[in-house]
């Protein structure tokens with residue numbers, strides 16, 4: 001049965017982690033990950049999470065099966081966070097939200113459901129995008145194309161290219177959009193850009209699938225949801241995958257959600273019934289722990305305040321690292337200007353380093369980054385920054 005099974009290609013990021021773990025140099029630094037580390041280089045356990053977990057353990061709650069669409073209170077709290085407390089869509093009962101296994105699980109359930117509705121559709125993702133987007137939609141059976149997004153020369157957006165590519169897609173294509181903190185570039189559309197994207201999407205009848213995995217890491221929870229709110233006001237159907245992996249530092253608990261915006265309460269009921277079938281035949285129902293913790297934090301005024309404060313601390317620590325990196329590179333006489341890094345948002349930066357420079361960073365200095373030049377700014381800290389900037393200054397010398 002298995003004798004002809006070929007070895008799958010190694011996951012580039014996991015492969016990098018293995019090489020990092022095997023590296024014995026004491027000053028090695030892993031900037032290849034997609035995880036927030038604190039000043040001590042650890043994945044933090046947020047105090048709000050620890051408090052909620054303490055209460056949950058004390059309650060000795062039984063672990064029965066959850067409903068197929070997860071914890072109802074969690075689903076409703078997620079909706080408010082994404083669409084806003086006063087969203088008319090929520091008041092009208094037009095949004096369906098189901099708990100999902102992280103943002104990845106939400107994307108896959110959404111993709112499988114869309115495949116039933118639009119079997120001949122094409123999916124379009126940004127160039128570049130989170131490396132799993134393409135594989136995930138292809139595994140759901142869709143052909144996947146790129147739309148132009150990042151303009152390397154300006155470290156900005158290729159807006160004319162983006163609009164042209166969205167216009168050229170067959171009508172009713174599925175367009176995956178990063179709602180904030182674009183992974184891997186750190187470069188986001190501004191509101192005026194979003195309005196133009198929305199116009200093309202409406203004109204072509206495309207189906208937007210907004211992916212929001214970093215809400216709270218850009219400007220604020222509310223500001224980072226601006227694109228979702230713009231689409232919500234536009235009166236078209238769309239999907240949103242959301243994740244608490246980063247914002248709650250709950251990576252391994254797999255806490256996310258899929259939301260679908262429908263035309264009416266009645267349509268929402270039918271849509272939910274079908275999304276539940278997709279979930280039922282995949283994993284039946286989601287796990288209890290992470291979503292219970294998130295729901296307790298979001299519904300407790302004290303814990304919610306604490307969480308928002310901790311999220312704000314993560315956000316400003318990353319911003320501080322961006323500024324410090326740019327400043328150190330400048331004072332150390334780097335032959336290139338890196339000011340653009342401080343304008344990027346979220347955890348990542350497309351640093352502009354070439355594959356050869358990234359290779360030298362690793363072999364000569366033990367600084368691990370992705371071949372595309374993506375670095376995780378959230379893995380920098382006061383202890384490793386000096387070594388990283390020394391290394392960058394060296395490898396960019398001509």
Ligand code: PMP
Nearest residue numbers: 034102103104130183213243245
């Ligand atoms: N979308 C994007 C853009 C991401 O960067 C990630 C995580 N790296 C995800 C979705 C998936 O999130 P999760 O870990 O919650 O599955």
